[in-house]
Amino acid sequence: xxxxxxxxxxxxxxxxxxxxxxxxxxxxxxFPGAQVQEAGCMEEVLACARASEExxxxxxxxxxxxxxxxxxxxGELRQEFRxxxxxxxxxxxxxxxxxxxxxxxxxxxxxxxxxxxxxxxxLAAVRNGEFVVKFSPSGLVPARHEPPAPLEPLTPRQxxxxxxxxxxxxxxxxxxxxxxxxxxxxxxxxxxxxALNVGTRSALAAKAAKxxx
Amino acid sequence: xxxxxxxxxxxxxxxxxxxxxxxxxxxxxxFPGAQVQEAGCMEEVLACARASEExxxxxxxxxxxxxxxxxxxxGELRQEFRxxxxxxxxxxxxxxxxxxxxxxxxxxxxxxxxxxxxxxxxLAAVRNGEFVVKFSPSGLVPARHEPPAPLEPLTPRQxxxxxxxxxxxxxxxxxxxxxxxxxxxxxxxxxxxxALNVGTRSALAAKAAKxxx
DNA sequence: GGTCGATTAGTACGGATGGGCTATGGGACG
DNA sequence: CGTCCCATAGCCCATCCGTACTAATCGACC
Numbered sequence: 477x478x479x480x481x482x483x484x485x486x487x488x489x490x491x492x493x494x495x496x497x498x499x500x501x502x503x504x505x506x507f508p509g510a511q512v513q514e515a516g517c518m519e520e521v522l523a524c525a526r527a528s529e530e531x532x533x534x535x536x537x538x539x540x541x542x543x544x545x546x547x548x549x550x551g552e553l554r555q556e557f558r559x560x561x562x563x564x565x566x567x568x569x570x571x572x573x574x575x576x577x578x579x580x581x582x583x584x585x586x587x588x589x590x591x592x593x594x595x596x597x598x599l600a601a602v603r604n605g606e607f608v609v610k611f612s613p614s615g616l617v618p619a620r621h622e623p624p625a626p627l628e629p630l631t632p633r634q635x636x637x638x639x640x641x642x643x644x645x646x647x648x649x650x651x652x653x654x655x656x657x658x659x660x661x662x663x664x665x666x667x668x669x670x671a672l673n674v675g676t677r678s679a680l681a682a683k684a685a686k687x688x689x
Numbered sequence: 690x691x692x693x694x695x696x697x698x699x700x701x702x703x704x705x706x707x708x709x710x711x712x713x714x715x716x717x718x719x720f721p722g723a724q725v726q727e728a729g730c731m732e733e734v735l736a737c738a739r740a741s742e743e744x745x746x747x748x749x750x751x752x753x754x755x756x757x758x759x760x761x762x763x764g765e766l767r768q769e770f771r772x773x774x775x776x777x778x779x780x781x782x783x784x785x786x787x788x789x790x791x792x793x794x795x796x797x798x799x800x801x802x803x804x805x806x807x808x809x810x811x812l813a814a815v816r817n818g819e820f821v822v823k824f825s826p827s828g829l830v831p832a833r834h835e836p837p838a839p840l841e842p843l844t845p846r847q848x849x850x851x852x853x854x855x856x857x858x859x860x861x862x863x864x865x866x867x868x869x870x871x872x873x874x875x876x877x878x879x880x881x882x883x884a885l886n887v888g889t890r891s892a893l894a895a896k897a898a899k900x901x902x
Numbered sequence: 903g904g905t906c907g908a909t910t911a912g913t914a915c916g917g918a919t920g921g922g923c924t925a926t927g928g929g930a931c932g
Numbered sequence: 933c934g935t936c937c938c939a940t941a942g943c944c945c946a947t948c949c950g951t952a953c954t955a956a957t958c959g960a961c962c
Contacts, residue, residue: 493804495707588707592706631909641891647948656910677949678890678891684895685895845938869939872942876940889920910956910957913953913954914951916950923942928939930937931935
């Protein structure tokens, strides 16, 4: 199928220059004579790919926009360049996302946490007709994102009070600011202590501060 | 102040090998004779940093875990290595996050989308004593450094107490933990209130939490 | 209409907090 | 040796904090 063993054309796309450089070096090490073209966005990728009569041999693409747009772009790329290899390199290693990407027509998925040598090997494998999914199963980048969550079940007034507690104001000061009675402020503070499951006003303040107010 | 012009020690940390390689190359290009050590996680960073008698000259750190944990780690690093430069390199360029990071004691913030040359220039600027924040392709913003020095003049014992205050512990509990008298704890708390120029224990907790303690 | 939750307001009480004061011992620096 | 800073410990006292209990108003929901 591929007679052209002399000069591979490989497009490397990543919006982060440093990473793009790194990927280019990996590719060149793996395919010494290859013609590597760089792109910083999807438009550049398409422009590069269409610039030549012959389709590129391999796309090495960062997940520019982690989301549904990506799978869509991959699908379109697969439509237009049926014989090219498409390898996605990405920070996130969410199993569902990977499945979507492979289903969209990618030939390989490689996590950025994988070492350069392994990335090179994976590229070679894909170039060889294999389908490769390779990322860190350990849990180095589980992309956890819970900080903005714990303030959800609070009532609007509770959030008002919490903000001011986090500023270090006393109940009396908070009362003046909100134009309510200090007694009422205490009610809210007490309910906040229960709601956030802490025992002191200071823990409340710390928790609020850490959660981004 | 720095007589050691011959051999800088620079620690480059990023959990993504490819990016780490790229950063290392940038650093070596900017500081040709430098001794560059690589780390893939915070533990390795600390191990490297403590391995030598002399503190490292510069830390170049990826935001390993985008979130509050990072500011905390930075704060601790700043505590332990007062004279080192700390430069954070990160994908995200959220203004609030950057402010938190600088407040936690970093000397510079650089987005990964910035070109290698500009990253090198920024590192040189920081090495030169400047504070640099650089992310959007637009420009270089020298950071002001009055507010970002909140925890510097504290005594070790004050920091001990502050950490526990930020956890929401009462004076009595802190006394038990530190095995000192509650009266003594109050002394430290009072001094902290004056030192950090706040009026309440809660403001203390919030400030400590924001500063990454 | 009845019930529930959110918000408001109050009283009473025990414990925690923070300022001001004094005092001792150990290092560091000159 | 004197001085300064840090850490320790204690006392007095005014204030603040948090809980418990009661109670009124309002809107939502059944």
